[in-house]
Amino acid sequence: xxxxxxxxxxxxxxxxxxxxxxxxxxxxxxxxxxxxxxxxxxxxxxxxxxxxxxxxxxxxxxxxxxxxxxxxxxxxxxxxxxxxxxxxxxxxxxxxxxxxxxxxxxxxxxxxxxxxxxxxxxxxxxxxxxxxxxxxxxxxxxxxxxxxxxxxxxxxxxxxxxxxxxxxxxxxxxxxxxxxxxxxxxxxxxxxxxxxxxxxxxxxxxxxxxxxxxxxxxxxxxxxxxxxxxxxxxxxxxxxxxxxxxxxxxxxxxxxxxxxxxxxxxxxxxxxxxxxxxxxxxxxxxxxxxxxxxxxxxxxxxxxxxxxxxxxxxxxxxxxxxxxxxxxxxxxxxxxxxxxxxxxxxxxxxxxxxxxxxxxxxxxxxxxxxxxxxxxxxxxxxxxxxxxxxxxxxxxxxxxxxxxxxxxxxxxxxxxxxxxxxxxxxxxxxxxxxxxxxxxxxxxxxxxxxxxxxxxxxxxxxxxxxxxxxxxxxxxxxxxxxxxxxxxxxxxxxxxxxxxxxxxxx
RNA sequence: GGCGCGGUACCCAAGUGGUAAGGGAGAGGUCUGCAAAACCUUUACGCGUGGGUUCGAUUCCCACCCGCGCCUCCA
Numbered sequence: 001x002x003x004x005x006x007x008x009x010x011x012x013x014x015x016x017x018x019x020x021x022x023x024x025x026x027x028x029x030x031x032x033x034x035x036x037x038x039x040x041x042x043x044x045x046x047x048x049x050x051x052x053x054x055x056x057x058x059x060x061x062x063x064x065x066x067x068x069x070x071x072x073x074x075x076x077x078x079x080x081x082x083x084x085x086x087x088x089x090x091x092x093x094x095x096x097x098x099x100x101x102x103x104x105x106x107x108x109x110x111x112x113x114x115x116x117x118x119x120x121x122x123x124x125x126x127x128x129x130x131x132x133x134x135x136x137x138x139x140x141x142x143x144x145x146x147x148x149x150x151x152x153x154x155x156x157x158x159x160x161x162x163x164x165x166x167x168x169x170x171x172x173x174x175x176x177x178x179x180x181x182x183x184x185x186x187x188x189x190x191x192x193x194x195x196x197x198x199x200x201x202x203x204x205x206x207x208x209x210x211x212x213x214x215x216x217x218x219x220x221x222x223x224x225x226x227x228x229x230x231x232x233x234x235x236x237x238x239x240x241x242x243x244x245x246x247x248x249x250x251x252x253x254x255x256x257x258x259x260x261x262x263x264x265x266x267x268x269x270x271x272x273x274x275x276x277x278x279x280x281x282x283x284x285x286x287x288x289x290x291x292x293x294x295x296x297x298x299x300x301x302x303x304x305x306x307x308x309x310x311x312x313x314x315x316x317x318x319x320x321x322x323x324x325x326x327x328x329x330x331x332x333x334x335x336x337x338x339x340x341x342x343x344x345x346x347x348x349x350x351x352x353x354x355x356x357x358x359x360x361x362x363x364x365x366x367x368x369x370x371x372x373x374x375x376x377x378x379x380x381x382x383x384x385x386x387x388x389x390x391x392x393x394x395x396x397x398x399x400x401x402x403x404x405x406x407x408x409x410x411x412x413x414x415x416x417x418x419x420x421x422x423x424x425x426x427x428x429x430x431x432x433x434x435x436x437x438x439x440x441x442x443x444x445x446x447x448x449x450x451x452x453x454x455x456x457x458x459x460x461x462x463x464x465x466x467x468x469x470x471x472x473x474x475x476x477x478x479x480x481x482x483x484x485x486x487x488x489x490x491x492x493x494x495x496x497x498x499x500x501x502x503x504x505x506x
Numbered sequence: 507g508g509c510g511c512g513g514u515a516c517c518c519a520a521g522u523g524g525u526a527a528g529g530g531a532g533a534g535g536u537c538u539g540c541a542a543a544a545c546c547u548u549u550a551c552g553c554g555u556g557g558g559u560u561c562g563a564u565u566c567c568c569a570c571c572c573g574c575g576c577c578u579c580c581a
Binding site for chain 1: 508573581
């Protein structure tokens with residue numbers, strides 16, 4: 001079966017084929033850098049990453065652009081409150097996003113344009129729209145004339161046929177010909193950042209940046225454009241109107257929208273206050289890889305209810321996969337090749353591919369790899385697994401990991417690299433440090449929060465491990481078990497295997 | 507009201523016109539110095555409700571109920 005996606009524009013699942021043979025031009029709506037994104041935002045970004053990775057897996061060359069919105073009402077309001085220049089204010093959040101991106105194993109898009117780097121291009125597009133009669137100036141601002149684009153509403157399926165010109169809702173409140181018209185350029189207000197334009201000093205409206213940067217980076221017709229479902233209207237509807245009115249060409253062929261992350265049955269959002277940032281969760285002791293897994297484990301078109309229990313389950317699921325790979329790598333098997341097992345690995349991969357081909361059915365793709373884990377573990381326990389089977393199983397895991405990026409247990413290494421955790425040592429007889437949270441969560445507006453958690457240092461773990469080994473050598477199991485319990489309290493799990501003691505962090 | 511998403515076991519969650527994947531959790535067992543990991547057994551006669559079509563529906567059709575989102579802040 002062919003690769004296929006649900007296209008919001010048609011309302012159907014359609015076979016996917018890029019415009020240009022194996023090259024996919026993809027634009028994904030990125031963050032507004034007025035604060036740290038919350039994990040609802042990251043649900044969409046993780047979906048986009050899975051999409052990107054799978055397209056590459058399928059042999060496409062992916063050209064992805066993700067915008068960084070660094071000028072809008074919120075960035076301006078927050079920078080004013082912080083008494084900082086706009087760029088000075090947004091820079092730490094751009095850095096923070098970059099850190100989060102790497103923590104969540106989101107591949108770097110080919111283009112990460114900042115809105116304020118493309119004001120000139122926005123001005124040009126607005127001029128084009130003015131020249132073609134799709135826009136008009138009014139009181140220092142420029143508005144898009146929705147009536148001039150008959151197809152307005154085709155994406156959101158909203159019916160605007162009742163639109164009438166001149167039916168001003170409130171002439172004092174709106175300087176628009178019609179209440180549905182939206183702003184392309186906001187006339188300057190005292191104290192706000194501004195740019196000069198032929199139609200007056202001001203700043204861009206919300207939607208124009210995406211049209212401009214998408215076309216600038218990728219051309220006038222995109223294969224894929226995606227974002228959260230709350231962007232369908234007005235944001236993406238307006239992007240279509242702007243872009244297609246200006247170029248006369250279809251703007252986007254496939255519109256893919258992710259459903260929301262929910263908390264207690266409500267959409268997670270900044271305004272509702274029911275949100276967690278990535279840093280909030282790391283501080284509570286959860287791992288970025290578990291967060292990514294949880295966000296990826298449900299198909300993007302399904303609402304996903306976020307719970308801490310869900311995160312724990314995700315972490316344990318990942319652990320099962322990692323344990324399996326560890327066993328596959330470390331255990332010794334008899335030479336030879338078990339024919340019965342031979343087909344299992346490729347069958348699992350094929351099942352995974354069929355699931356992902358089907359509009360990115362990630363839940364089913366996960367089932368495919370877990371079925372392989374069971375096959376493998378059972379065969380090993382029964383002594384049927386042979387050395388010659390190892391490579392195919394590892395290959396299936398590696399293929400899975402190219403999409404899901406969860407096999408590597410590297411959360412702590414990354415957190416340390418980005419200065420988000422600090423390793424502590426303490427004497428073995430001291431009190432435990434588990435749950436040590438002496439660092440406050442970063443406050444909105446404070447920029448990158450720095451260290452937010454502490455963990456036991458690797459060297460200290462190794463030292464205690466040696467003490468335990470020594471105790472076990474004496475068959476002093478009481479002492480050995482005591483050390484094991486202490487380590488567990490400090491967030492370290494031990495596993496005694498034939499190859500020695502393996503440790504890992506919770 | 508319009509448009510859209512969803513309602514499957516204790517939790518998360520696939521799925522098909524032919525008798526319910528997978529993960530987590532619980533219980534019992536195997537293995538282990540003990541654990542952990544892993545394996546085995548076990549936990550939905552049932553898939554929001556009521557009709558209909560059919561030899562047969564969780565899966566198709568109709569109606570209804572419930573939760574949620576969007577309808578110019580929003581991933």
